Amino acid sequence: ASLRQLLEKMPKAELHMHIEGSLEPELIFALAERNGVTLKYSSVDELRRAYAFTDLQSFLDIYYAGASVLLKEQDFYDMTRAYLGRAHADNVRHAELFFDPQTHTERGVDFGTVISGIHRALQDAATEWGMSGALIMCFLRHLSEEDAFATLEQALPYRDKFIGVGLDSSERGHPPEKFARVFARCRELGLRLVAHAGEEGPPEYIRTALDVLKVERIDHGVRCLEDAELTQRLARDKVPLTVCPLSNVKLRVFDRAADHNLQRLLDAGLTVTINSDDPAYFGGYVNDNFTEMFSVLPLDQRHARQLARDSFAASFLPEQDKRRLM
Numbered sequence: 001a002s003l004r005q006l007l008e009k010m011p012k013a014e015l016h017m018h019i020e021g022s023l024e025p026e027l028i029f030a031l032a033e034r035n036g037v038t039l040k041y042s043s044v045d046e047l048r049r050a051y052a053f054t055d056l057q058s059f060l061d062i063y064y065a066g067a068s069v070l071l072k073e074q075d076f077y078d079m080t081r082a083y084l085g086r087a088h089a090d091n092v093r094h095a096e097l098f099f100d101p102q103t104h105t106e107r108g109v110d111f112g113t114v115i116s117g118i119h120r121a122l123q124d125a126a127t128e129w130g131m132s133g134a135l136i137m138c139f140l141r142h143l144s145e146e147d148a149f150a151t152l153e154q155a156l157p158y159r160d161k162f163i164g165v166g167l168d169s170s171e172r173g174h175p176p177e178k179f180a181r182v183f184a185r186c187r188e189l190g191l192r193l194v195a196h197a198g199e200e201g202p203p204e205y206i207r208t209a210l211d212v213l214k215v216e217r218i219d220h221g222v223r224c225l226e227d228a229e230l231t232q233r234l235a236r237d238k239v240p241l242t243v244c245p246l247s248n249v250k251l252r253v254f255d256r257a258a259d260h261n262l263q264r265l266l267d268a269g270l271t272v273t274i275n276s277d278d279p280a281y282f283g284g285y286v287n288d289n290f291t292e293m294f295s296v297l298p299l300d301q302r303h304a305r306q307l308a309r310d311s312f313a314a315s316f317l318p319e320q321d322k323r324r325l326m
């Protein structure tokens with residue numbers, strides 16, 4: 001079989017995907033109509049033309065505007081269902097999804113509405129396709145630690161519906177340390193911990209995410225290579241990096257796909273996984289991320305198998321499930 005077929009067919013886990021980032025322009029318009037929400041854009045094409053990003057913030061502004069059409073439990077279900085169907089087509093067998101409750105609770109949508117709709121879609125995917133899934137609640141780092149604590153309080157009645165917490169949104173100027181106490185509390189609660197670090201922000205943020213927040217995986221982390229000692233530590237401790245190649249190109253972390261440092265990360269002995277981040281905004285789902293990287297970098301079948309295996313190894317699945325899927 002060709003390398004492309006191997007990439008597409010191989011079972012994989014997706015570990016870095018913001019469910020609100022899976023909202024395709026067509027669904028944004030359908031939900032806007034269903035809910036009577038007025039958008040700044042007059043058509044699907046006009047919205048799609050606005051997806052010309054210069055950096056992380058220019059994307060986040062549009063991403064939060066897109067999420068404004070989500071009001072009802074069924075909206076969160078429909079969004080999640082659409083993503084899981086695409087992921088199933090890409091042979092994703094396990095998906096750990098980020099969601100951003102503060103984007104919705106700030107607009108008056110109840111926390112329970114958000115998590116119940118998303119969770120119900122995960123249950124249906126498990127029943128219909130045997131796909132497993134889990135939810136990771138992200139705190140928006142441009143908001144305060146106090147806001148994060150309030151969100152955690154709202155989440156606790158739904159503790160059985162999510163497995164961990166993460167940290168996302170505008171990275172620069174919002175170092176991990178800002179959330180030291182709330183992450184300590186989440187750790188006491190037995191939640192799994194991850195954080196975005198070293199996407200746009202400096203390698204120092206990767207270090208403090210590990211040392212201060214005590215996260216188990218780093219989301220993105222591509223800027224670690226600027227710090228040799230940190231790179232060695234990540235390799236030695238097998239800290240997984242959930243890398244999102246198409247995202248990094250769209251948000252200008254790298255100028256072109258061929259400039260992406262994926263191969264150098266692998267050569268440095270790091271545990272890396274390939275993910276789609278916000279597939280509706282960045283031009284592709286997880287298989288598109290694989291095929292683009294393998295077409296521009298000198299990666300081979302062994303790399304493909306390693307990336308698939310590590311996607312399960314780096315997941316929060318119980319060990320026996322990992323072994324079954326790997």
Ligand code: ADE
Nearest residue numbers: 018168169170196277278
């Ligand atoms: N929210 C959604 N996608 C994100 C990303 N790539 N970085 C930070 N916050 C995000």
Ligand code: ZN
Nearest residue numbers: 018196219277
């Ligand atoms: Zn992300």
